[in-house]
Amino acid sequence: MNGILRPFRDFFVSIRLTVVLLLLSMILVFWATLAQVELGVWGVQQKFFHSFVVLQEIPRTGISVPAFPGGYFIGGLLLINLLAAHLYRFRLEWRKLGIQLTHAGLILLLLGELLTGLMSQESLMRIDAGETRHYSESYRQFELAVKDITDPGFDDVVAIPEAVLTDTGTVQNPKLPFQVRIRQYYLNASLQMKSQTPGLPASGATAGIGPGISVMPLAPSTKENEGNMPASLVELVAPEGTLGVWLVSAALGQPQTVAYQGRTWELVLRLRRYYQPHSVQLVNFTHEKYAGTEIPKNFASRVRLTTDNHREDREVLIYMNNPLRYAGLTYYQAGFENNDRTTILQVVRNPSWLLPYFACCLMGLGLVIQFGIHLFGFFQKRSAAVAA
Amino acid sequence: MLAVAGLSLIGCRDRQVTAYRAPKDPAPVMPMPKTAMANTNDLPPGHPPVGPDAAIPGAPAAMTGSVPTSANTDLVWTAPAAWTAKALGTMRKGSYAVPGEGGTAADLAITAFPGDTGGLFANVNRWRGQVGLGPVEAAQLDSSTQAVEANGLKMIIVEATGQAGGNPTTLLGAIVPHNGQTWFFKLMGPQALVAREKPAFREFLNTIKPR
Numbered sequence: 102m103n104g105i106l107r108p109f110r111d112f113f114v115s116i117r118l119t120v121v122l123l124l125l126s127m128i129l130v131f132w133a134t135l136a137q138v139e140l141g142v143w144g145v146q147q148k149f150f151h152s153f154v155v156l157q158e159i160p161r162t163g164i165s166v167p168a169f170p171g172g173y174f175i176g177g178l179l180l181i182n183l184l185a186a187h188l189y190r191f192r193l194e195w196r197k198l199g200i201q202l203t204h205a206g207l208i209l210l211l212l213g214e215l216l217t218g219l220m221s222q223e224s225l226m227r228i229d230a231g232e233t234r235h236y237s238e239s240y241r242q243f244e245l246a247v248k249d250i251t252d253p254g255f256d257d258v259v260a261i262p263e264a265v266l267t268d269t270g271t272v273q274n275p276k277l278p279f280q281v282r283i284r285q286y287y288l289n290a291s292l293q294m295k296s297q298t299p300g301l302p303a304s305g306a307t308a309g310i311g312p313g314i315s316v317m318p319l320a321p322s323t324k325e326n327e328g329n330m331p332a333s334l335v336e337l338v339a340p341e342g343t344l345g346v347w348l349v350s351a352a353l354g355q356p357q358t359v360a361y362q363g364r365t366w367e368l369v370l371r372l373r374r375y376y377q378p379h380s381v382q383l384v385n386f387t388h389e390k391y392a393g394t395e396i397p398k399n400f401a402s403r404v405r406l407t408t409d410n411h412r413e414d415r416e417v418l419i420y421m422n423n424p425l426r427y428a429g430l431t432y433y434q435a436g437f438e439n440n441d442r443t444t445i446l447q448v449v450r451n452p453s454w455l456l457p458y459f460a461c462c463l464m465g466l467g468l469v470i471q472f473g474i475h476l477f478g479f480f481q482k483r484s485a486a487v488a489a
Numbered sequence: 490m491l492a493v494a495g496l497s498l499i500g501c502r503d504r505q506v507t508a509y510r511a512p513k514d515p516a517p518v519m520p521m522p523k524t525a526m527a528n529t530n531d532l533p534p535g536h537p538p539v540g541p542d543a544a545i546p547g548a549p550a551a552m553t554g555s556v557p558t559s560a561n562t563d564l565v566w567t568a569p570a571a572w573t574a575k576a577l578g579t580m581r582k583g584s585y586a587v588p589g590e591g592g593t594a595a596d597l598a599i600t601a602f603p604g605d606t607g608g609l610f611a612n613v614n615r616w617r618g619q620v621g622l623g624p625v626e627a628a629q630l631d632s633s634t635q636a637v638e639a640n641g642l643k644m645i646i647v648e649a650t651g652q653a654g655g656n657p658t659t660l661l662g663a664i665v666p667h668n669g670q671t672w673f674f675k676l677m678g679p680q681a682l683v684a685r686e687k688p689a690f691r692e693f694l695n696t697i698k699p700r
Contacts, residue, residue, distance in 0.1 A: 235512055242503075256511050264504045276508040291602060301607055317602060376511055 113185040122179045125170060129155070132169070143241060144323025151218055173218075180211045199471025206463030213456030221451035224375050225435065228383040228404070229443050235380045237448040239373035241323075243331050243351060246374075247281060248367040250358075262373060266333055278362055279344060282336040288321040289329035292352050304348045305334050309357035309368070311348025333370055337361075375448070379408040379428065384416060386444045388437060402434055402444040419446065563601070563668050564642075567696040569689045572597065587678065587686055595678020595686065601670045609634075612664055612673075613647050619677070620651030620658050640698035642667060650680055659683035663694050 112118060133149040140148060149155055150172030157168035187204045224237035242263050249257040259274045261281065267288070272281040285305065293315045295301055301315035311334075321329050332350035336343055337359060347357055349370040356369035382405040389398040401420035406413060406427060417425045425432040431454075435447035564582075568574070572585040583599030606612060613634060614624035625633050635646040642665050650659040657680040665672040674697070676683060676690050683690075 232515070250513070254513070256513055257508070258511050259506065259508045261506050262503060265506060272506060274506055274508060293606075301611075317606070319603065376509060 110185070110189070113182055114189045115182075116186075118182050119179070119186075122175055122182065126172075126175050126179070129169065129172065129175060141324035147323070173215075176211060176215060180208065180215070183208050183211065196474060199467045199469075199474060202467030202470060203464050204467075206460045206465075206467055209456055209463060210460035213453050213460055216453035216456065217451055220453060221449065222375070223450075224373075224448045226381065226432070226446040226448050227438075227443055228381065228402075228446070229439070230383050230385060233380045233382040233407075236374040236376045237446075238371075239375070241328065242373040243370055244373040245281070245283075245333065245335065245349060246367070246369050246371060247277060248356075248369070249276075249364055250367050251364040256367075260374070263331070266331075271338075278364075279337045279339040282338055283333060284336055284346060285334040287316060287318045287332045289319040290332040290350065290352075291317045291319055291330065292332065292350055293317060306346050306348035308345030308359075309347040310353070311346070314348055316348065316350075331370060335368060377428065377430070378410075379406060379413070381406055381432070381446070383444055386437060386441055388441045400434060400437055402446065404432075404446075563670070563700055564665070564672060564697055565700050566599075566693065566698075568597075568693060571689070582672075587676065587682065589679060589682035589685070593679050593682055595676055595682050597674070597676045597690075599672070599674050601672045603670055605666070606671050609645060609664060612671075613645075616647055616660050616662055616675070617649045617651070620649050620653050620660050622649050622651040637694070639695045642697060642699070644694060644697075646694075653677075657681075661687060661690055665697065667699065 129149055132155075133145045136149065137145045152171035153174045154167040154171050155169040156165040158165045183204065187201075187208065191201070224239050226234055226237040228234050243266075244263060245261040245266055247259045247261070257276060259276050259281075261272050261283075265272060266283050266286045269283045269286055272283070274281075293301055295303070295313055295315050301317075304311050304314050304316045306312050306314070316332050319330075330350065330352045332348065332352070334346055335349055336346045338344070339361060344359060344361060347359075347368050349357070349368050351370050351372070353370075356367040359366045359368065384403040384405055386400070386402050388400045390396060391398050399420060401418055403416060403418050404425070405416050406425070408414070419425050419432055419434050421434055424434070429450055429452065431449045431451070433447040433449065434444070436445035437443060438445065566583065568583075568585050572587050575584040575586050581598055582601050583597075585597040587595040587597055589595065607615075610627055610630055613630060617624060633647070633649075637644050637646060645664045647662045647664065648659065650657070652658060658677065659680045660675065660677045661683050662673060662675040662677075665674065674694065676686065
C-alpha cells in the first residue's frame with residue numbers, strides 16, 4: 102500500500118475511531134432523549150437519527166446550521182469502521198472463529214438497522230365494528246387524491262404524495278386528462294369561514310367551497326398529540342385552459358367534485374393511504390378491565406382477513422403481543438377509541454425484521470465459541486500443570 | 490455510500506405519484522352538529538362545519554384511547570370535575586363535554602391561533618353569528634364584552650344568547666391573548682345549561698395560567 106492511502110486505511114481500521122463514534126452516538130442518544138420533550142418521537146427520529154447531520158436553529162434568526170453528526174453519519178461510519186477492521190485483520194484460523202462470527206453479527210445488526218430505517222413503513226388502520234378496510238393510513242404524511250368516481254363500482258385514484266405537493270410544481274399523469282398544478286401548499290393551516298369573520302383574506306380558490314374560506318397558516322408540529330392539518334391550492338389545467346383553482350384541506354369533511362369530459366373527479370387531501378390486496382374486517386373488539394378498576398387487563402380485536410382472490414378467508418384474534426403477520430405486514434393491536442367501537446391497528450412492513458435475530462444468534466454463537474476456546478485452553482493448561 | 494444510495498431510493502419512493510383502482514369509500518357518516526347549523530351559508534348541503542371549532546373527520550389522533558389534557562400547551566388550566574374531557578380534534582388544545590339534565594350537554598372548546606386572528610371586533614361578531622345574532626358596531630363592543638384579569642392574563646369575556654338549530658343557545662367565551670397567540674375558551678350549549686354552568690366557567694377561567 103502506498104503512502105497516500107495508508108493514513109486512510111489506518112483511520113478507518115482504528116479502534117480509536119470506534120471509541121469516538123460510540124461516544125458520539127451516546128451523546129446523540131442523550132441529546133435526542135432530552136429533545137423528545139419538545140419534538141416528540143417522530144420529530145426526534147427525523148432530526149437526530151434519520152439524518153446525516155443534526156441541524157440546529159440559531160435562536161431568533163430562523164437559520165439552521167449543522168450542529169452534530171446525525172445517526173446515518175455515525176452509524177454509517179461505524180459500519181465502515183467495523184467492515185474495514187474485519188477485512189484488514191481477517192485471518193482464516195479456527196482460533197479466530199468466535200471473534201469473526203461476533204463481528205459478522207455486529208455488522209449484520211448495523212446493516213439491519215440501516216435497512217429498517219430505509220425500508221420499513223409504519224401506518225395505522227382504524228376500523229369501526231363491522232367495517233372492512235383495504236388500506237392503512239400514514240401517521241403524518243398526507244397526499245392529494247384525484248379520484249375518477251364515475252364508475253359506481255370502484256374509483257380510479259391518482260395519489261400525489263406530500264413530498265411532491267410541497268414542491269408546488271405541476272403533475273402530469275397518463276391517467277388524468279388534465280394537469281394538476283399545485284399553486285400553494287401549507288404544511289399546517291386552520292380554515293375559517295369568511296362569512297363568519299369579515300375582513301379575512303381570500304384563499305385564492307376560484308371553484309368548489311374554497312372561495313368562501315380563509316386559510317390561516319400555522320407552524321407545523323412534530324409532536325405526537327399535535328397533528329398537522331395541511332391545506333393546498335390546486336389548479337386543474339386542461340388542454341383548453343384552466344378548470345379552476347380548488348382549496349383542498351384535510352380539515353374539509355367532504356371531497357369536492359369536478360366534472361370534465363363526461364366524467365366526475367373528486368379532489369381530497371387526506372392522510373397517505375397504503376392499499377393491500379386483502380381486506381380486514383373488525384368482527385368485534387373486547388376491552389377487559391381489572392374488576393372494580395379502570396386499569397386495562399387486555400384488549401383484543403377479532404378480525405376477518407379476506408384476500409381479494411378469495412383464497413384466504415379466516416378469522417384472527419389480534420391482541421397485545423400477539424400480532425397478525427400476513428403478506429409481509431404485521432398488524433399489532435395499538436389502541437382503540439370511540440367508546441371501544443373502533444380498533445386501531447398498527448401496520449408495519451419491515452422486510453428486514455429477521456436480520457436482528459440472525460445477528461444476535463451469530464453474535465451469541467461467536468461469543469460462545471470464543472469463550473469456549475479460552476475455557477478449553479484454560480482447562481488444558483490446568484490439567485497439564487496438575488500432571489506435571 | 491450504501492446509506493446514500495439507500496436514501497436516494499427511499500427518497501424516490503416518497504415522491505412517487507401512484508395510480509391504482511380502489512374500492513369506493515363508504516359515504517362519510519357525519520351528522521351535522523345542531524349548534525353549527527346556523528352558520529353554514531357558504532357550504533354545500535350536508536357539509537360539516539369548517540373552522541377552528543369544527544370536529545375534524547379522520548384527523549390524526551393519539552395512538553391510545555387516552556383522554557388528552559392541557560399538557561404541552563403554553564397555558565394550563567384545571568377543569569371542574571363534572572366536566573368530561575373529550576378527545577381533541579387537531580385544532581383543539583382542550584375539549585370538554587359539560588353534562589346537563591336529560592342527556593343534554595354543552596361543549597367547551599379551547600383553541601389557539603397565532604396573531605390576533607382578525608381582532609377582537611371580528612371574533613366577537615363571529616361568536617355572535619354562531620348563535621344567530623347580528624354583528625355589533627365597534628362602539629358597542631365595550632358594552633357587549635367584559636374585561637377581566639386572572640393570573641396575569643387579560644381576558645375578554647363574551648356572552649351571547651340566541652338560537653342555534655332552532656334551540657335557545659348561549660355562547661359564553663373568553664378571548665385570551667398570550668405570547669403572540671390568541672386563545673379561545675368557548676362554552677356553547679343549551680341556554681339553561683350554560684346559565685347554570687356560568688359560575689363554574691368563571692371559576693375555570695381563574696385556573697388558567699401560563700405554564
